[in-house]
Amino acid sequence: MLAFTLKRLLSAVPTLLLVVATTFFLIRIAPGGPFDSERNLPPDIQANIERSYHLDEPLLQQFGRYLKGVVRGDFGPSYHYRDRDVSDLIAESFPVSFKLGMTALLLALLGGVTAGVFAALRRNSFSDHALMSLAMSGISIPNFVLAPLLVLLFAVHLNWLPAGGWRGLSSVVLPAFTLALPQAAYIARLTRASLLDVLGSDFLRTARAKGLSRSQAVWRHAMKPTLLPVISYLGPATAALLTGSVVIEQIFQIPGLGRYFVTGALNRDYTLVMGVVIFYGALIIMMNLLVDLLYAWLDPRSRQKQ
């Protein structure tokens, strides 16, 4: 297990390096630069600024300088938010995104698994069909459509919840729900298919033949194999939540990392964009590793192999 973990961590290094290199050069290909503005700066001031941020050096040299910083954990200063380091910005805004993302993930898991199990146990009933249609819409409706609709209903008409901002628990509800819905829908479909598969398995029939009632057999024998595919989906789900949060935080005006990513990209704030991308990349890699470890630990067949 330890060797497996180390191997996976080592293999993450080239992945991250690739991510860093791709973003570094891609964002510099994008037209415009961090210090372009409508006001024309005198050329010597422009040159001064560029020199102080080492933007006048050859691209490869800049890349080398940046890499050196990253290895030391220094993402450099933000070009747009003067006097702020990218690391500070991340440290300040990530807890907000984390709270939102975690709430959404928990909602998605709880709602998705419950709905999936319920639908599978009542296969082909009205509630099964209703839940699965709902899940299909949940997957199909983009979050930038759902979010304004929810705001219109719950904030504008009913006035139950705030339309945006980040003050107190009530402001988490709408963004977390919007973020969670497509994931919950996907997990529900995954759980349903998985449980149906297990319900038809021989070992569940053995469990019934032992005298376990249907619900006992389902709880004791079907849950673990049903949830394994859901657990391995947690990696991709995290990635989907992160990308979703970029849009959601913008719509709901939440001061999270996703919003910095958007404004950073618009302002050509090279270091900020790079910092966020590397941070998210590392997070997704870590999450996938965790999921794999959890899966290996839960499945006795893969546990023994390591």
Place this chain on the structure above:
Amino acid sequence: MSLLEVSQLKVSYPTRDGVFDVVRDLSFELDEADSLGIAGESGSGKSQTALAIMGLLPANAQVGGSIRLDGQELIGESERVLDRLRGKSLAMVFQDPMSALNPYMTVGRQIGEVLELHQGMSANEAAKRSCELLQMTGIDEPGRRSKAYPHQFSGGQRQRILIAMALACGPRLLIADEPTTALDVTVQKKILELLRSLCKETGTALILISHDLAVLSGMCRNLMIMYGGREMERGPSQRVLLQPTHPYTAALLRTLEDLHGGAGALAVIPGEPPDLRNPPGGCPFHPRCSEVLPHCSKEIPRTRPVRRIGDKQSHWVACHLEQEQ
């Protein structure tokens, strides 16, 4: 009173193309500690009969007739009552030991679960008893092996574990549905021997399902031949094998002799097993029968005793030929 009394059992499935019957008019009895072998081709209704007795047919199955265990009617009984019987009075060993065990649970836990459920044992007592049961079915080092998962056992060992699980609560009746079909030939014999000796030791009645007449006659005192969901012939194993009365039994035996004789072309029963959605009228075997009579296609033959001179054995057959004699 017999331990198990099945009468007029009927199992059918409604489909878009109409209802089709997989078991029809099946009646038989089984005494305490007795053994019955059920033989027949695929689709003859053997497994459906077994699942009907266990009450484990799929939800869309329609069951009619009567199944009594110790006088207690099982058909139409509530799931709660059946749950208390399954695993305790009634047990079953399934065909494929590779998939019949839960891959995510240690085998000790899987055996212990039955004991906790029906005998109210604590987890510790159940674990201890599981080891004894594993030992009894011939698993070495049961203490260590009971903590292992199914994938760490061979097919034969897994079937031993399933037998241990089935016999854990000392059931009155054990149903084994082709318990060795999925196993290596070399292992088959050992598993069957184990089944027979354990049932004998514990006084458990056995219903063994197989398509192998040779195996059945060696294992069971009585034999029932099924075809197209119906009983064709039933009687003491030796009688049925030595004096087959039904043309289908005789045909089955010829294929068997050929397998063991080995010379020349293999004897086969011409034709195909009946299509259950559109069963032939009259006796289901008549389209393939070599001794078919004119009214075989019109009238379903009643099951009646075979009478020979000076004979008191209960040998039954469902064939118009027998009536003629």
